[in-house]
Amino acid sequence: MYEGVPLALPPLPFKAEAAVATTTSAGYMVSGPAATLSREGIITIEGVSRDFLVDDSLTFTPFEIAFTTADGWHVTAHRCLVNVREFPSGAFIVYAATLEAMRGTIQDRNHVTVYRLVSGLPEGALDGEARRSDKFFTTADLAPLSLVHARPEDVPLIEPAITGYFIVEGSYSSRRDWEDLFGRLYNLLALAASNFVAFPLTHVTGSRGEQVELHSTSRETGRGQSVLYLKYPMALSKFLNSTYDQYVRWRDLLDLDTLIHYYVLLKNTGYAETRILLGSVLMEGVKYAYAEHYKHWPKDKKTGKYIKPDGTAHGVLLDFRSLIKEVYSEFGLKNGNTAFVRYRNGVVHQGRLSSLTWAQARDLAADLEHPIEHLLLCILAYQGDYWDTTVMDANGRPGAWVDFASVAI
Numbered sequence: 208m209y210e211g212v213p214l215a216l217p218p219l220p221f222k223a224e225a226a227v228a229t230t231t232s233a234g235y236m237v238s239g240p241a242a243t244l245s246r247e248g249i250i251t252i253e254g255v256s257r258d259f260l261v262d263d264s265l266t267f268t269p270f271e272i273a274f275t276t277a278d279g280w281h282v283t284a285h286r287c288l289v290n291v292r293e294f295p296s297g298a299f300i301v302y303a304a305t306l307e308a309m310r311g312t313i314q315d316r317n318h319v320t321v322y323r324l325v326s327g328l329p330e331g332a333l334d335g336e337a338r339r340s341d342k343f344f345t346t347a348d349l350a351p352l353s354l355v356h357a358r359p360e361d362v363p364l365i366e367p368a369i370t371g372y373f374i375v376e377g378s379y380s381s382r383r384d385w386e387d388l389f390g391r392l393y394n395l396l397a398l399a400a401s402n403f404v405a406f407p408l409t410h411v412t413g414s415r416g417e418q419v420e421l422h423s424t425s426r427e428t429g430r431g432q433s434v435l436y437l438k439y440p441m442a443l444s445k446f447l448n449s450t451y452d453q454y455v456r457w458r459d460l461l462d463l464d465t466l467i468h469y470y471v472l473l474k475n476t477g478y479a480e481t482r483i484l485l486g487s488v489l490m491e492g493v494k495y496a497y498a499e500h501y502k503h504w505p506k507d508k509k510t511g512k513y514i515k516p517d518g519t520a521h522g523v524l525l526d527f528r529s530l531i532k533e534v535y536s537e538f539g540l541k542n543g544n545t546a547f548v549r550y551r552n553g554v555v556h557q558g559r560l561s562s563l564t565w566a567q568a569r570d571l572a573a574d575l576e577h578p579i580e581h582l583l584l585c586i587l588a589y590q591g592d593y594w595d596t597t598v599m600d601a602n603g604r605p606g607a608w609v610d611f612a613s614v615a616i
Contacts, residue, residue, distance in 0.1 A: 217408075325373065403471055487550065
């Protein structure tokens with residue numbers, strides 16, 4: 208049985224008798240506007256405006272649509288573009304990047320409850336996170352949060368891409384703090400899912416008002432297969448507990464947000480050579496951030512290579528392969544694969560895109576992807592289950608769930 212504060216959703220779609228569409232140079236009257244979040248995660252506004260029929264620029268020049276509903280919601284959709292126009296009726300469908308709605312007033316000193324929907328996590332990842340009363344976040348920054356599994360009857364507006372929501376309570380003046388917190392959570396959730404995640408809807412409720420923010424989130428996703436066993440009860444919250452502090456520590460030093468982004472891109476492409484290129488760029492970023500921001504090693508003026516101090520006057524010049532080995536050693540990867548370096552060097556230094564056979568590209572991509580995953584998890588000091596593709600399961604098939612601490616690489 209679900210306990211605690213229920214999910215509060217706004218009355219979508221927002222509807223009104225009339226609206227105004229505004230560009231930098233003109234305004235247009237709209238009849239019968241209705242704004243919602245489509246099943247594909249796109250903010251969609253329908254209505255009628257004969258003015259839209261005569262201005263073709265509205266298909267590529269962003270504009271705003273604003274209206275007030277009968278029950279007091281002041282709605283503004285931003286960066287709108289006309290997607291469909293019907294002649295001669297003037298009926299249209301508009302896609303918007305963001306939408307804001309406010310009813311009543313919320314002041315800084317007001318106590319509010321914030322609901323933020325989460326999409327893009329693997330099916331079943333939040334099945335064990337279903338009670339509002341469970342305080343299972345042990346990390347100080349996360350302690351005010353609850354992570355709740357979304358029941359289908361709670362979230363009828365989007366297809367099952369919506370997997371759950373966060374709840375946080377406090378004064379509205381602390382908004383910047385929880386926005387920063389969700390920014391950090393976005394990257395950790397993307398890493399855990401090996402996928403693009405999103406927060407498509409935020410609903411803030413207070414005693415004298417409420418506020419809604421919608422964000423279009425549609426993008427190709429779903430290819431990435433997580434190396435974490437997120438269907439196990441509480442696995443996601445345990446992942447966040449065990450990695451959050453390390454993520455905060457290394458975020459700027461190693462530019463973790465960019466590294467995670469490239470990792471998710473890598474996991475969501477089906478082309479082996481694209482995965483190699485993305486992985487090589489990721490490793491390029493790792494070695495640069497490690498040497499430049501963490502170690503603060505100087506560069507040799509002639510070669511541009513980093514110099515590792517060794518107690519002598521000149522130090523040791525490190526090429527790319529040596530720098531990657533330094534990174535591996537720093538984070539406990541004793542035998543991290545560097546076979547990709549030859550491919551990377553050919554691209555970077557000679558502009559040569561090597562022609563690999565399908566089997567060569569597949570193997571090289573796997574040899575690169577495995578240490579990247581392991582490196583990111585080691586940086587974050589992850590503790591938990593891990594899908595190890597280097598071992599065989601009980602039926603002799605590659606891949607098995609193991610304790611990450613037992614994986615030697």
